[in-house]
Amino acid sequence: MAGGVAYLFGARSWLLLILAVVTSSIASYVLLSRQRDKMSAAFVAKREQRASQRVSVGSRLDAGAQAEDSD
Helix, strand or coil: CHHHHHHHCCCCHHHHHHHHHHHHHHHHHHHCHHHHHHHHHHHHHHHHHHHHHCCCHHHHHHHHHHHHHHC
16 A cells, blocks of 8 residues: 555655555554554563463472372
8 A cells, every 4th residue: 555655656666665664664553553552461461460370390399299208
């Protein structure tokens, strides 16, 4: 879309490519900011959930040693 608009305004060759990339990058940054914020919030929530459920290796080794000692 951005390339077509740049072509209509007379851009050709490398200038067309550069203008299309810059224009589409700016448009996606502005227009997709809400979706980007939602995805980053979901990522952080999932990472915090995993961190809260994580059991350290040392505590698992201690639990295994206690289980062996009780047998």
